[in-house]
Each structure stands twice: as structure tokens, then as C-alpha cells.
Amino acid sequence: MIDRLERAGRVRRVPDPADRRRVLVERVASPAARDEVDDLVGPARESVGAVFAEFSTAEQAVLFDFFARAAPAFRKATDEIRRESSAGRRRS
Incomplete structure (x- = not known):
């Protein structure tokens, strides 16, 4: 999913300043990109949120x-x- 979002210009990978072994994924700061990322990850976010709400x-x-x-x-x-x-x- 990250590769697809990156190819579409919706996210970018950046080095983690605290740990050079890690790469962070940042949302590209445009309303259209934000909406598309939210549409893609929204269902997963809601599912996980529902599980956490039980605690x-x-x-x-x-x-x-x-x-x-x-x-x-x-x-x-x-x-x-x-x-x-x-x-x-x-x-x-």
C-alpha cells in the first residue's frame, strides 16, 4: 500500500532522524492527498479504533x-x- 501511495504522490519516505535504520512515511500536505490517504486507511483505523474502544x-x-x-x-x-x-x- 505504501508503494502505491508513494507512486501516486500521496506520501513520501523520509529518514528517521532518531534512527538511521528506520524510514518514516509522511503524508504529502495537500488536501487531495490527505483525503485519499484517509480514504485508504480509514477502514483500518476504524476497525482498530473499535477494538480499542472495548478497553x-x-x-x-x-x-x-x-x-x-x-x-x-x-x-x-x-x-x-x-x-x-x-x-x-x-x-x-
């Missing part, structure tokens, strides 16, 4: 804390898998 404010806080802590761990694991995979290909 109390305190439970949501715990979930967001978990996501904030887990994301770096998943990124680190992904980086390690990529390194190991690349090393394995070089040995073959």
Missing part, C-alpha cells in the same frame, strides 16, 4: 505502553534476522 482508559494505557516498549524489541529482532540471513547468503 477502559487504563487498559488502553497499558496497551500503548506495551506497544511503545515492544516496537524497539521487534525492530531489533528483525534487524538481527536480516543480518543473519545476509550472512548466510554470503557463506553459500
Whole structure:
């Protein structure tokens, strides 16, 4: 989906200033682009929002804390898998 949005000029990829390994996706700041992105991701946003609405404010806080802590761990694991995979290909 990101590739399609980028080709259409609706989003762009930019380096994360805090972590050079990451790339951020930014919305291109035009009303038409904003509307198109909202149309594409709106259903997913609504579905996830409905799930979160089932939790109390305190439970949501715990979930967001978990996501904030887990994301770096998943990124680190992904980086390690990529390194190991690349090393394995070089040995073959």
C-alpha cells in the first residue's frame, strides 16, 4: 500500500532522524492527498479504533505502553534476522 501511495504522490519516505535504520512515511500536505490517504486507511483505523474502544482508559494505557516498549524489541529482532540471513547468503 505504501508503494502505491508513494507512486501516486500521496506520501513520501523520509529518514528517521532518531534512527538511521528506520524510514518514516509522511503524508504529502495537500488536501487531495490527505483525503485519499484517509480514504485508504480509514477502514483500518476504524476497525482498530473499535477494538480499542472495548478497553477502559487504563487498559488502553497499558496497551500503548506495551506497544511503545515492544516496537524497539521487534525492530531489533528483525534487524538481527536480516543480518543473519545476509550472512548466510554470503557463506553459500
